Amino acid sequence: MHDEDGYFGEKIAARYDTSSADMFRPDVVDPAVGLLAGLAGDGRALELGVGTGRIALPLARRGIPVHGIDMSRAMVARLRAKPGGDGIGVTIGDFARTRVPGDFAVVYLVFNTINNLTTQDAQVACFRNAAEHLRPGGCFVIEVGVPELRRLPPGQQAVPFHISPTKWAFDTYDVATQQMSSNYVTVVDGRAEYWSLPFRYVWPSELDLMARLAGLRLRDRWEGWSGEPFTGESTKHVSVSEKPAGLGPTAR
Structure with missing residues (x-):
């Protein structure tokens, strides 16, 4: 990952919500939050690349305890300034390798953020890190575009x-x-x-192999958050990988 000044530092953080305004619309956010809340159930959620809280804040308002990992202090400062932002725990660090205490029912990585990891090794490490945070039966959810x-x-x-x-x-x-x-x-x-x-673009089949290397298995893949079928014409996908029940910490 790049440091915050070279990637999502103050200059980008200051205009992020405005430049990504379409992604903050209720018809975009609500289906994602609904799916993640259903997967979390009575457990906790961990967002990798929590940013300014586009998903974390409404998910927390659903009663789901949410923790985030992010490298950019500037982005997290925007999260903190929003109503409810002080209720989201955030650890500053590289989400491919940074660990936080406890386990989670769902770990999620949305809006192409897996591509912010610009090497295959870092993307593989991200899957392993997600798996280590998951409780048995928990799910790792990724939303990312199909390379065009x-x-x-x-x-x-x-x-x-x-x-x-x-x-x-x-x-x-x-x-x-x-x-x-x-x-x-x-x-x-x-x-x-x-x-x-x-960025580094990544194919669905490559993500599936990364999941297997981390001890996870693909459970579902849709075109979007509302469960639309994923086809050869889909431009993005939401993929859910599950940690099998009884599987302990993932070996590095």
């Missing part, structure tokens, strides 16, 4: 996803290394500003 390589124009490595008079945004892909980046150009008062975020 089919949209790549022949001979090119970039896919635009926003074009307007004041903002351009595009993803670049390296199909040899599975490295990608999201790139943004904004124009404010006639001045252009550019920033880029690095």
